[in-house]
Amino acid sequence: MPYRLRTDRLRAVARQKGDKTGYAIAQRTGLAESTISRLLRGKTQPGAKALLRICTVYGATTEDLMEFLEPAA
Template sequence: MPTLHVARLREKAAEKGDATTYAIARRLQLRQSTVARLMAGETTPSVPTLCLMRTAYGLSLDDLVDETALAQRKARPGRKRAAS
């Protein structure tokens, strides 16, 4: 699952005058609660949502995906299931 690079999105959004999750949501035509969850890392963006962000803020998909977070996820050992 892609991890959103929130800092880059916020930076580009601010350049366009979108300083709040509400302003970002309006530009992307998404619900404010959806954008808030994405920015808080509570949910991962879908490919269509990443494409909306790319178009609205002139970012590449590479700019929007946080490679560091992806690498950290891959490096974590998986959880073992408890025996039944």
């Protein structure tokens, strides 16, 4: 099933921890800043490992951060 990261929700949970920039998110999660940048701009979607890392660090669930899309007809 296709999915996409809800960047608005990622930014919201990050802000709750004081992370207002992509750099701050990268530092806290341990993911590359370029990866976070691409995620926040919607250029790529997180793999399972990256998604779980983000969820763990920010205390979110995959359902909090992901939107599952209907398959194209």
